[in-house]
Amino acid sequence: MKNTVHVQRAIHHMNQTELSEAIGVSRQTISSIEKNRYVPSTVLALKIARLFKVTVEDIFELEESDE
Amino acid sequence: MSTKKKTNWWQFKNEDYFFYLLPSSFTFIGVIISILSFITILIINNSVLEFQRMPLINETLYSAILVGLSIISFSKEKDEDERIASLRFRSFGFAVGIAILIFVFQPFLITLFDLLFTNDDLLIHHYDSFYIFVAFLLIMQSLYFYIFKREL
Numbered sequence: 001m002k003n004t005v006h007v008q009r010a011i012h013h014m015n016q017t018e019l020s021e022a023i024g025v026s027r028q029t030i031s032s033i034e035k036n037r038y039v040p041s042t043v044l045a046l047k048i049a050r051l052f053k054v055t056v057e058d059i060f061e062l063e064e065s066d067e
Numbered sequence: 068m069s070t071k072k073k074t075n076w077w078q079f080k081n082e083d084y085f086f087y088l089l090p091s092s093f094t095f096i097g098v099i100i101s102i103l104s105f106i107t108i109l110i111i112n113n114s115v116l117e118f119q120r121m122p123l124i125n126e127t128l129y130s131a132i133l134v135g136l137s138i139i140s141f142s143k144e145k146d147e148d149e150r151i152a153s154l155r156f157r158s159f160g161f162a163v164g165i166a167i168l169i170f171v172f173q174p175f176l177i178t179l180f181d182l183l184f185t186n187d188d189l190l191i192h193h194y195d196s197f198y199i200f201v202a203f204l205l206i207m208q209s210l211y212f213y214i215f216k217r218e219l
Contacts (some may be wrong), residue, residue, distance in 0.1 A: 028147035028216075037219045038150050 003060045008052040013059045023047045087144040097138030105129035112184050129198040136205035138211075154215040162208035170200045 009019055016030045023044065032038035040048070049056045144151050165218045169176065176199055 016196060024152065025145055025148040028152040030148065032219060038153070041149050044149060 001060055001066055002036060002063055003033065003036050005030070005048065005059060008048075008054065008059060012052060018053075019048075022051055088147075090137060090146050091143045091147075093138050097135045097142065098207050099131050099135070100138065101135030104128045104135060108184060133198065133201055133205070136209070138204060140205050140208050150219075153218070154219060155212060158212035158215055161211045163206050165202055165207045166204035169203050171201060185217040202207075 005019075009016070014022075016027045016034075020027045020030045020038055024047075025044065029038065029040075033040055045056050045060055052059065108125065111124065111128070180199065
């Protein structure tokens with residue numbers, strides 16, 4: 001799964017620490033998500049989408065290997 | 068009226084994302100217990116004094132090592148979140164697999180253990196295999212958890 005968390009973060013002028021504090025996870029978790037090393041839970045994905053005021057599908061996208 | 072949702076103990080719906088964990092400060096306590104117990108076993112089994120004839124002394128120290136390792140495995144991280152909980156589950160899974168592999172080869176490991184840590188003749192102490200299995204499981208869990216935290 002690929003994501004555009006870092007793009008949304010740049011649009012909203014947030015660093016990883018600010019984003020992590022806003023949704024209640026560690027900065028390392030945000031870093032792992034952006035590097036596609038960790039797939040967040042549904043709850044966490046919804047929190048991120050709500051924070052950036054977009055839909056989950058706008059941020060997270062399935063890759064061919066996921067199907 | 069309270070709107071707090073009732074959860075059952077098996078649902079893990081608590082802030083720990085796991086069953087109840089010890090505070091992160093306990094990790095240091097677990098390390099100290101494990102190391103001191105291990106050193107004490109080495110000293111006792113290589114001592115000229117007759118400590119090893121005292122009943123249950125070795126078993127108590129083996130159990131202390133397991134207690135120390137368990138404290139390390141079941142202590143929180145400083146930044147506990149769903150990713151850390153996921154890595155902890157994964158590390159336990161890997162640890163069980165590796166520990167089973169080691170247990171298959173445990174007769175050879177016990178012989179090596181006897182050579183290094185006891186003054187007895189090469190007798191196979193069946194109770195030692197349990198301690199080796201659990202100790203390796205907990206060590207592998209901590210090791211894999213550390214590796215996963217760095218790489219994932």
